[in-house]
Amino acid sequence: MITILAKIKDNQIRENVTIEQARREEVEWYWVHFEQPTKEERELLTNQFSFHPLAVEDCFNQGQRAKLEVYDDHYFMVFYALDQKELEKMEVHAFIGEGFLVTYQVDDVQNIQTVWDKVKNQGKKPQDSWGLVYELLDSCVDDYFPPIYEVEDRIDEVEENEAEEPMDELMKDLYEIRSDLSRMRRVLHPMRDLLYRILSLSALKEKEQIRYFTDIYDHLLNMIEIVNGNRELSNDIRESYMSINSDRMNSIMFTLTVMSAIFLPLTFIAGLYGMNFSYMPELTGKYNYFIVLAIMGIMVVGMIFAFYKMGWFKFRKGPKL
Numbered sequence: 001m002i003t004i005l006a007k008i009k010d011n012q013i014r015e016n017v018t019i020e021q022a023r024r025e026e027v028e029w030y031w032v033h034f035e036q037p038t039k040e041e042r043e044l045l046t047n048q049f050s051f052h053p054l055a056v057e058d059c060f061n062q063g064q065r066a067k068l069e070v071y072d073d074h075y076f077m078v079f080y081a082l083d084q085k086e087l088e089k090m091e092v093h094a095f096i097g098e099g100f101l102v103t104y105q106v107d108d109v110q111n112i113q114t115v116w117d118k119v120k121n122q123g124k125k126p127q128d129s130w131g132l133v134y135e136l137l138d139s140c141v142d143d144y145f146p147p148i149y150e151v152e153d154r155i156d157e158v159e160e161n162e163a164e165e166p167m168d169e170l171m172k173d174l175y176e177i178r179s180d181l182s183r184m185r186r187v188l189h190p191m192r193d194l195l196y197r198i199l200s201l202s203a204l205k206e207k208e209q210i211r212y213f214t215d216i217y218d219h220l221l222n223m224i225e226i227v228n229g230n231r232e233l234s235n236d237i238r239e240s241y242m243s244i245n246s247d248r249m250n251s252i253m254f255t256l257t258v259m260s261a262i263f264l265p266l267t268f269i270a271g272l273y274g275m276n277f278s279y280m281p282e283l284t285g286k287y288n289y290f291i292v293l294a295i296m297g298i299m300v301v302g303m304i305f306a307f308y309k310m311g312w313f314k315f316r317k318g319p320k321l
Helices: 053-060 110-121 129-142 145-160 167-199 209-272 288-309
Strands: 002-008 013-015 027-035 067-070 075-082 089-097 100-105
Touching (some): 002 110, 053 089, 067 167, 075 129, 089 129, 100 129, 110 129, 129 209, 145 209
Antiparallel strands (some): 067 075, 089 100
16 A cells, blocks of 8 residues: 655645655655555656666565665655554665655554654644654654653563563563564664664764754664663663572572481381391390480480581571572
């Protein structure tokens, strides 16, 4: 589907005009949007607009990195919107020239429709095609913030663990959080490079829009710092949980070792007098049974006292999450 929006010199916005009407002298700029176009509609990029073949080919091949390419009479740009649920990037391709903007999308990018409605209905009237580009980039970048803040809240919940979830569940949540952060990094870093490239364009050096693009660039830097900080925090929490888990295992192994050390001599004595020999002098005494029990008790108390003096029980209280 192809839709066209045009700004007339009398400051009016008109929709659904033809390409021929959009190219008239009284039109200050026009915006042509290709949304999931058919094969015949895609051919207009070459036949009607005469864009560079390499740029047109990039439109047909999804999976491009966010970038800005300079051609003789137009610019070609790839930027990302963000799927709020899956945190996957959605590509938008744009051709920018003097007095026109052509956008091309395959994914369902709601930001384009949002900007379209804003320009058409809410009196937002950019002065040129770069003003439209700013509105698109600003809308997409603003939508990056909610998922980032949501992930930050999830990290706080894992760190506080008010629900007292088991460690296995917490580690699972942390791995999911780190996966989400990695997906957002794959969006933010290319977009930061794209904005840096836009700011270096000589075509914008003397225009007011350079300040607005700088603002978007600052937002991206801020978000990258937040994501990197959250990655470090999630890594610290994960290492802390692993350290706690390791300490718990050491505490359990220590307890079992102490019990084994205490019962080992007792087992030896019990095994010694449990042997089926016909003649064992210690078996004939009237009080030998009580004497052996007393010896066992003294050995247990003595070993526990010795372990205590060696400091084995001073730091073995299990950690609490």
